[in-house]
Amino acid sequence: MLKAIIFDFNGVIVDDEPLHLELFRRVLGEEGIALSDEDYHAKYLGYDDRGCFTAALADAGRAELANDAAVIAELIERKAGYYRQTIEERFLLFPGAVELVQTLAAKFLLAIASGALREEIEIVLRRGKIRDCFRAIIASEDVTACKPDPEGYELALAALNALRNDPILPDECLVIEDSIAGIAAAKQAGMWCLAVTNSYRAEELTNADWIVATLVNCDPETLFATTTESAR
Numbered sequence: 001m002l003k004a005i006i007f008d009f010n011g012v013i014v015d016d017e018p019l020h021l022e023l024f025r026r027v028l029g030e031e032g033i034a035l036s037d038e039d040y041h042a043k044y045l046g047y048d049d050r051g052c053f054t055a056a057l058a059d060a061g062r063a064e065l066a067n068d069a070a071v072i073a074e075l076i077e078r079k080a081g082y083y084r085q086t087i088e089e090r091f092l093l094f095p096g097a098v099e100l101v102q103t104l105a106a107k108f109l110l111a112i113a114s115g116a117l118r119e120e121i122e123i124v125l126r127r128g129k130i131r132d133c134f135r136a137i138i139a140s141e142d143v144t145a146c147k148p149d150p151e152g153y154e155l156a157l158a159a160l161n162a163l164r165n166d167p168i169l170p171d172e173c174l175v176i177e178d179s180i181a182g183i184a185a186a187k188q189a190g191m192w193c194l195a196v197t198n199s200y201r202a203e204e205l206t207n208a209d210w211i212v213a214t215l216v217n218c219d220p221e222t223l224f225a226t227t228t229e230s231a232r
Helices: 017-030 037-044 049-059 069-087 097-105 118-127 151-161 180-188 220-230
Strands: 004-007 109-113 136-138 173-177 192-196 210-212
Touching: 004 151, 017 037, 017 049, 017 069, 037 049, 049 069, 069 118, 097 109, 097 220, 109 151, 118 136, 136 151, 151 173, 151 180, 173 180, 173 220, 180 192, 192 220, 210 220
Parallel strands: 004 109, 004 173, 109 136, 173 192, 192 210
Antiparallel strands: none
């Protein structure tokens, strides 16, 4: 039985992957490092800010900076400042995301597990008037490893279980993701995964249990019920 749904954030609820590329490129450019669309898609999409900056600096031969926690923290904060400025000017929620969250929140416990900074998540959810739909948020600051490590999803489930007397099992959880790394994290956590083709092509997301092109009129509950019933 489906009891909880955990959403990724960037690329699922908020259409800001192009913005993150823009801002990664801006900050890295200020450090003399070029970032192409191809490299971002192939190497860094799905990383949190720490992972992206660390990997990009290392790949550019700047190992001394990649291994300097203070440098990485400053780059993250610089990008976060640019993000705050921009997100106030743009409404970037995906079509169907708000309606889906509101519908599912009436039936299931919802959480977010994301590599985004908590402040960025909070700003967008408040603007979409769906902050109260989520009972737990696991952000970049809450984990020690980014996706494909399952830590974020495991922590999100633990946070939801802290609200209950009877624990929800991983296979009673559905994750909604858009990235290859995110799908891997969900599956390693023992959860079901619905992928939406907002950031990758369907043929790149085949490790998910289901793939949809949009969240508009999406019905995860029926997908889950039909599949799990047929598997019995």
